[in-house]
Amino acid sequence: MSLSEKVKERFRRMFSDVFFKRYILGLWMMAEGLVYDMFDEKLHVIKTLPDTFDRIFAGGDYGINNPTAFLLIGQKANDFYVIREYYYDSRKHGRQKTVSKYVEDFQSFIGNDQPENLFLYPSAAALILELREKGIKYVRGADNTVIDGIQLVSNLLSNKGGRLFAG
Known part of the structure; x- marks a missing residue:
């Protein structure tokens, strides 16, 4: 039938x-x-990123048993571009990393790109402290309003007031 x-x-x-x-x-x-069912690889994944950005910032989600991820994001006008992603899953790799190792990884991850801010959940206090001790002074506590963050990304993926792309 x-x-x-x-x-x-x-x-x-x-x-x-x-x-x-x-x-x-x-x-x-x-x-x-x-979370984002409107994500479409054909629309949101691009081959070439802009040469310059109006600003660059980073965000992270830190976990010891759960994965740790960092994103380096460039903004040009109302559009946002994921420049790079760092992801480490201790369960998948079978070993955890120390806070110091995550700081080293973050420094390698950003390379020569210097973000204006790094937003991390305030509960990642040990990571925030270690980053600041290593000279990364632009660490900020992220707003933990999850629903608002999901709505913002949804709007960017739906092209409402800006767009979000990944390279």
């Missing part, structure tokens, strides 16, 4: 991106932990 074009069109309107690929096309797409 096959679906009529009318039914298929209704499903196309009901599902988008990863859910369309999974439920309608029957492709095995990973959706576990998916």
Whole structure:
């Protein structure tokens, strides 16, 4: 049995991106932990980043048992570009890193790019202290309003007042 074009069109309107690929096309797409279903690799992943940015900043999520991630982000007008990503999952690698090692990793990660700010959750106090002791004075406590942050990224991915791209 096959679906009529009318039914298929209704499903196309009901599902988008990863859910369309999974439920309608029957492709095995990973959706576990998916927050931004409007992310579209064809739209949001670009081959070439701008040569210059109006400002550069970094953000991080620090974990000992959970993964640690840093993003280096450039802003040009209302658009944001993920320049680089650092990701380390201690469970996957079978060993944890010390706070000092994460600081070394962060310094290597940013390279010659000097962000205006590094936003980290205030609960990452040991990492923040160690970064400051190593001369990284631009560390700031992030706003822990998760829903507002998810909404901001959703708006950027939906092209509402700016756009978000990854290189």
